[in-house]
Amino acid sequence: MNNLLSVENLSVAYGAGAPAVSRVSFAVGEGSVVALLGANGAGKSSIMKAVSGLMPSTGAVLFNDEDIGSLPARARVAKGIVYVPEGREIVGELTVRENLVLGGYQKAASERKRRIEMVLDLFPEIAEKADRQAWRLSGGEQQMLAIGRGLAADPKLLLLDEPSLGLAPLLVRRVFDRLATIRAESELAIVLVEQNLAVTMRLCDELHFLRGGRIVGHRSAEELKDETARQEAIDAYLGAA
Numbered sequence: 001m002n003n004l005l006s007v008e009n010l011s012v013a014y015g016a017g018a019p020a021v022s023r024v025s026f027a028v029g030e031g032s033v034v035a036l037l038g039a040n041g042a043g044k045s046s047i048m049k050a051v052s053g054l055m056p057s058t059g060a061v062l063f064n065d066e067d068i069g070s071l072p073a074r075a076r077v078a079k080g081i082v083y084v085p086e087g088r089e090i091v092g093e094l095t096v097r098e099n100l101v102l103g104g105y106q107k108a109a110s111e112r113k114r115r116i117e118m119v120l121d122l123f124p125e126i127a128e129k130a131d132r133q134a135w136r137l138s139g140g141e142q143q144m145l146a147i148g149r150g151l152a153a154d155p156k157l158l159l160l161d162e163p164s165l166g167l168a169p170l171l172v173r174r175v176f177d178r179l180a181t182i183r184a185e186s187e188l189a190i191v192l193v194e195q196n197l198a199v200t201m202r203l204c205d206e207l208h209f210l211r212g213g214r215i216v217g218h219r220s221a222e223e224l225k226d227e228t229a230r231q232e233a234i235d236a237y238l239g240a241a
């Protein structure tokens with residue numbers, strides 16, 4: 001399998017103090033799902049922002065073997081790297097459909113229309129409310145809209161930052177089931193940031209555990225199917241810092 005994304009020795013610093021991310025390296029194969037797990041402050045969002053071009057970083061970010069580390073965020077979107085931020089950041093005053101149009105703004109009108117119809121087919125919950133202002137949606141529907149807006153951009157790599165955050169377990173399951181459908185039906189690769197191991201395992205192929213801005217462990221989803229191995233990973237990597 002070819003690597004779609006390679007992150008090599010990535011570091012991110014916000015100021016003079018300890019870096020938020022220190023020399024992190026990982027790769028994402030075409031069509032695969034890689035999870036970054038860790039507690040609050042472990043550096044997960046900073047990695048996503050650096051890969052999407054929203055945050056300066058050192059080290060290398062390669063996409064299809066091309067060094068994209070100095071490209072601005074919009075050029076990375078054009079290449080197919082699309083970030084769905086934590087907290088969703090949809091535009092509440094705009095309608096559901098208008099939010100989706102924003103997601104596909106770099107696409108030609110006909111392609112954008114096709115992508116939006118695909119998103120509305122995938123998420124019937126928000127299709128019913130396509131002409132309603134986005135702030136009126138429930139938390140789960142807003143998360144579907146945020147993911148849908150990302151999909152409207154026709155990504156090759158979707159960077160999903162804590163899609164389970166603030167959602168009731170039933171809705172988390174629904175969102176992840178829908179992500180599994182997208183996975184099964186397309187060649188889309190995903191980097192998934194999560195704190196929740198159980199839901200993450202339903203979707204991903206590989207997991208990297210982060211603490212204090214560093215990758216401290218790595219497992220395949222296959223390895224973690226074993227309950228003892230899973231508990232050991234939780235104790236080793238996701239327990240108290």
Ligand code: ATP
Pocket residue numbers: 014020038039040041042043044045046047086
């Ligand atoms: P969370 O799930 O809480 O977002 P995270 O694993 O995504 O956690 P980051 O948000 O990447 O972690 O934060 C990593 C470190 O960088 C933390 O120590 C955090 O305090 C710091 N940090 C994040 N954003 C900023 C910022 N804008 N200015 C200064 N420091 C920041």
